[in-house]
Amino acid sequence: MPMLEVFGPPRSWPGEDLVAFSDRFDADLALAAYRSGVFPMPLRRAFFPERMAWWSPLRRGVLAAGELKVSRSLRQSARRYRVTCDQAFDRVIAACAEPDRPGGWIDADIQAVYGRLHRMGRVHSVECWSADGRLAGGLYGVGLGGLFAGESMFHRSGYGRDASKVALWRLAEWLGRDGRPRLIDVQWSTPHLASLGVSEISRAAYLDRLAELIDWPDPPWADWARSGRS
Numbered sequence: 001m002p003m004l005e006v007f008g009p010p011r012s013w014p015g016e017d018l019v020a021f022s023d024r025f026d027a028d029l030a031l032a033a034y035r036s037g038v039f040p041m042p043l044r045r046a047f048f049p050e051r052m053a054w055w056s057p058l059r060r061g062v063l064a065a066g067e068l069k070v071s072r073s074l075r076q077s078a079r080r081y082r083v084t085c086d087q088a089f090d091r092v093i094a095a096c097a098e099p100d101r102p103g104g105w106i107d108a109d110i111q112a113v114y115g116r117l118h119r120m121g122r123v124h125s126v127e128c129w130s131a132d133g134r135l136a137g138g139l140y141g142v143g144l145g146g147l148f149a150g151e152s153m154f155h156r157s158g159y160g161r162d163a164s165k166v167a168l169w170r171l172a173e174w175l176g177r178d179g180r181p182r183l184i185d186v187q188w189s190t191p192h193l194a195s196l197g198v199s200e201i202s203r204a205a206y207l208d209r210l211a212e213l214i215d216w217p218d219p220p221w222a223d224w225a226r227s228g229r230s
Contacts, residue, residue, distance in 0.1 A: 005031040007054060010207055016045070017057045025109060026115040031140040034142050034149055035214055037207045039187065040104050041170040058205040061189030061198050065148075066176020068169050081128040081136060083170045085224040089118045089125040096152035101220035106152060114151070117142065122149040124221055125149075126171050128155075137163025139171065141185075143221060144228040145212035148175060149185040165196065174224055183213055 006029070013019040019038060022029070030040055033054060043053035077098075093114060097106035117123040118140075125140040137155030141148050148171065153164040168184075175182045185206075189198045 004032050006036045007038055010037070010056075010203070013056065015058070016025040017055050018053055019056050020054040021051045022054065023051055025113065027113050027120065031112055031120075031122060031142075034144055034147075035210075037203070038151060039151075039209050040110075042107065042110070045072065053059075054202055055187070055198065056206075057188055058179040059189070060203060061199040062194060062201055062206065062209075063196070063198045064171060064176075065172050065180075065184060065187060065195075066184035066190045066195050068172040069195065070169055071137050073163055074162055074169065078156040078169065080131065081163060081166050084129065084229075086118075086124055086126045087139070087175070087225065088135060089123070089140060090115065091135055092125040092127060092140050092154070094150075095135070095138070095154045095156075098138065098154075101154070103155065111209045114140070121221070125166040128160070128167050130159050134159060136160035137167055139164060139167045143218060144214045145218060146180060146184070146216035147185060147210065148180040150187070168196070175219055178219070180216065182216075182219070183209060 002049045002163045006015065019189055025040060032128050033039060038054045038056045040052050041055055083165050095105065097104065097111060122142055122144070123140060124143050125138055126136040128136045137152035137153070137160040139150060141150040153167060155161070155163040172184060175184065186193055189200050
């Protein structure tokens, strides 16, 4: 499917990360937005509490699949976990949505829409399990051909040290197995993500890459889900 322009041509977008608002928010619009290079994230303000905000960062944080920088300590941490794909999506997004998380933005509407996208085979989760079977951390995001648009990740304090980073490492490893230059979109880079290999590209460069990536075949998500272990 070609890249869409659901919010109009990118040349008409504002020169800032926030490009649009909408009263509508559902799975079909969200998927069309990702194919347009835009993602949803609520902007809670008193004068439009119910509207959805749509974002396309001027500087996009991206990670080439298979190129995550893995430290010795991360390799050691990875030995503590069993890593799975699409085995506990509802639990992963619920953990990412816990209200005591700083800067939390995942509400019931977000969970419902991404739950539907998960059932449609477009949203995937990666889970890290401790030796005693507890969900120690994980992440979820949208898969479109050669793109994985990461949405959120979490880890449990006490028994989930580095679990979210291990989930990201395994995801990058899986996506890079066929040798295709797939891309993980992390939205905005941070010093922590930069230390793992995330770089920034311009909005225009991201949209150019997106136009190619969404036409690629999907990776074997179902096979990874069936394998039960990385």
